[in-house]
Amino acid sequence: MSELAPVRSDPDVGDRSRIHAELIRRSAGNVLAIPPDGPVLRRPAQHRRARPDTFRPVLGGRDRLLVATATAGWVAFLVAFWIWWLAPQHRAGWVGLIVNSALLLYLSLLPASFLITVNRLRRVNPALKMPRLRVAFVVTRAPSEPWPVARRTLAAMLGQRYPHPFDVWLCDEQPTEEIRGWCAANGVSLSTREDEPGYHRLDWPRRTRCKEGNLAWFYDTRGYESYDVVAQLDCDHVPTPTYLAEMVRPFADPAVGFVGAPSVCDANAAGSWAARSRLFREAFFHGAFQAGHNGGLAPVCIGSHYAVRTAALAEIGGVGPELAEDFSTSFLLTAAGWQGAFALEAAAGGDGPLTFAAMVTQEFQWSRSLQTLLYGMVPGHLRRLPWRLRVRYAHALLHYGSLAGATIAGLCLPPTAAVTGLDWVHVNYLEFLLRWGSVAVWPLAIALLLRRRGLMRPATAPVLSWEAWLGALSRWPYVAWGVTAATLARVRPRTITFKVTPKSRDGMEPLAPRLILPYAVIVLMMSGAALAGERTDQAAGYVFLCLLAGTTYAVVALAIALLHAHEVARATKVHFGHALRATAARPLMLGITATLPLTLALVSYPAYAIRAFAW
Numbered sequence: 001m002s003e004l005a006p007v008r009s010d011p012d013v014g015d016r017s018r019i020h021a022e023l024i025r026r027s028a029g030n031v032l033a034i035p036p037d038g039p040v041l042r043r044p045a046q047h048r049r050a051r052p053d054t055f056r057p058v059l060g061g062r063d064r065l066l067v068a069t070a071t072a073g074w075v076a077f078l079v080a081f082w083i084w085w086l087a088p089q090h091r092a093g094w095v096g097l098i099v100n101s102a103l104l105l106y107l108s109l110l111p112a113s114f115l116i117t118v119n120r121l122r123r124v125n126p127a128l129k130m131p132r133l134r135v136a137f138v139v140t141r142a143p144s145e146p147w148p149v150a151r152r153t154l155a156a157m158l159g160q161r162y163p164h165p166f167d168v169w170l171c172d173e174q175p176t177e178e179i180r181g182w183c184a185a186n187g188v189s190l191s192t193r194e195d196e197p198g199y200h201r202l203d204w205p206r207r208t209r210c211k212e213g214n215l216a217w218f219y220d221t222r223g224y225e226s227y228d229v230v231a232q233l234d235c236d237h238v239p240t241p242t243y244l245a246e247m248v249r250p251f252a253d254p255a256v257g258f259v260g261a262p263s264v265c266d267a268n269a270a271g272s273w274a275a276r277s278r279l280f281r282e283a284f285f286h287g288a289f290q291a292g293h294n295g296g297l298a299p300v301c302i303g304s305h306y307a308v309r310t311a312a313l314a315e316i317g318g319v320g321p322e323l324a325e326d327f328s329t330s331f332l333l334t335a336a337g338w339q340g341a342f343a344l345e346a347a348a349g350g351d352g353p354l355t356f357a358a359m360v361t362q363e364f365q366w367s368r369s370l371q372t373l374l375y376g377m378v379p380g381h382l383r384r385l386p387w388r389l390r391v392r393y394a395h396a397l398l399h400y401g402s403l404a405g406a407t408i409a410g411l412c413l414p415p416t417a418a419v420t421g422l423d424w425v426h427v428n429y430l431e432f433l434l435r436w437g438s439v440a441v442w443p444l445a446i447a448l449l450l451r452r453r454g455l456m457r458p459a460t461a462p463v464l465s466w467e468a469w470l471g472a473l474s475r476w477p478y479v480a481w482g483v484t485a486a487t488l489a490r491v492r493p494r495t496i497t498f499k500v501t502p503k504s505r506d507g508m509e510p511l512a513p514r515l516i517l518p519y520a521v522i523v524l525m526m527s528g529a530a531l532a533g534e535r536t537d538q539a540a541g542y543v544f545l546c547l548l549a550g551t552t553y554a555v556v557a558l559a560i561a562l563l564h565a566h567e568v569a570r571a572t573k574v575h576f577g578h579a580l581r582a583t584a585a586r587p588l589m590l591g592i593t594a595t596l597p598l599t600l601a602l603v604s605y606p607a608y609a610i611r612a613f614a615w
Helices: 016-026 061-085 094-109 112-118 147-158 177-186 211-226 243-252 273-281 285-291 310-315 325-335 356-375 387-397 399-420 429-452 466-491 517-533 540-572 576-583 585-612
Strands: 031-033 055-057 122-124 135-141 166-172 189-191 229-234 256-260 305-309 339-342
Touching: 016 031, 061 094, 061 112, 061 429, 094 399, 112 285, 112 429, 122 243, 122 339, 135 147, 135 211, 135 243, 147 166, 147 177, 166 177, 166 211, 177 189, 189 211, 211 229, 211 310, 229 243, 229 310, 243 256, 243 305, 256 310, 256 325, 273 356, 273 466, 305 310, 305 325, 310 325, 325 339, 325 356, 325 387, 356 387, 356 399, 356 466, 356 540, 387 399, 399 466, 399 517, 399 540, 466 517, 466 540, 517 540, 517 585, 540 576, 540 585, 576 585
Parallel strands: 135 166, 135 229, 166 189, 256 339
Antiparallel strands: 055 122, 229 305, 256 305
């Protein structure tokens, strides 16, 4: 197929009032306003119900009983823990009890959403008849993304085993002559907003340098008029031959407006610990957790690939705002009354972050984007949702802020007690760990069962891994930075540019020392508090916790630098020592320097502990 000319008579699409008029017409009056935060939709919404045969249970009866029993065990031991924790003899003071209890309450309830969803696991009914719909299969490409990567994805898109006709499209920001020629020779239609200033606006809708603006041109010129369903991919996510069939099948139910799928970023996992960290850490989310939202709890689309019913998308004014356009689009479609589905068996593998720098950039951008949605678009639409979905979306949007706040609070408590001599609570630390472990073992047992049943994505991902732990320990400072950046942007608005995740290594790419700085600061803070605490005999337990935290983050800082050099050496085929000197020497020295006071505190601790504990 050749490149098609746009179908639109109004050239002044950059004017917000004219865009508003277009969206009102296309949405049949459902879009009332289009502020930069996102559309304002008419209320009330008509909430559609999925048909009874759309979803089927994932687990058999015996497994469902095991999951329910383990969940009951978690509840029982959690209640027992809190009865023990709140015993009067454990209270050293009200401030310490309240602060520590608030932190523990957050941590103890973290598994709740996981346990709720795994007790209602559902998949799309494979017996549903494939609907005969007008389908477009679309991949997007930014100028920084290599053409061979997109070409590989397009070849897989053309090779789908799908029972009805469908069209393949490339939405390319700046197509070259090579790209145009390849598309023409292979029957791929080309959509580009390259010379359309109205689709390079500084804010939503039709925003420049982001996927939303790229796709908006396609939908406005062809998508809405020519297709019933559009399945869209990032250029690095290569679909398996049955992918399109799995994504379109749920649309047999007229209540389904969007379909999400597992975002498995495993293509470069062998060469990047950061990619494996994300892959393993999110394996339950992209499997059992999302499947547990089928049938009423609103699964979310993941930006790397999802599908929409064009009539539903038109009703909300098009693809949603922000870098997290996947989340905002899912939320708006749900708020407009459409049902979502999660296609557990739809497989498309893509690239994860190649480096630690790419990983934390993603964490920063995602947390900033979701926090921006929390401040802007979401609150005005929550009233359109039933209470269960209000709680569901509030939980999702508060995740980053609560993660950052809880981690900072948890790191501040031990050094405060060590320096001041304050005793937060009177509990035996070993007993605390045993009781806490008795609560944590139940979700872990469920996780192992679900992995055995192949419900992680990828199915072979480990439940526990050093990559996931290192990623979890290292990501939160950049999550906190993203939340802070979104908050500051509400006070002093400014234009923000989104950064595309690199799809290839840039030779001997250096690791910036500033990326290690947060962990070095933590090590120094904990070491200083431990040394101060060792001058008294009042806080030996908290001094130990300071040393434990300091040692942990010293390992984090050193591991990030050494792993970066190791992966660069392997990718560029140079000696490890050369790669270390060229790319990670400064951050490694920063980490080593931070460990010097920690070493002093560790050496001093045994004698101090003997004196403090009167051994």
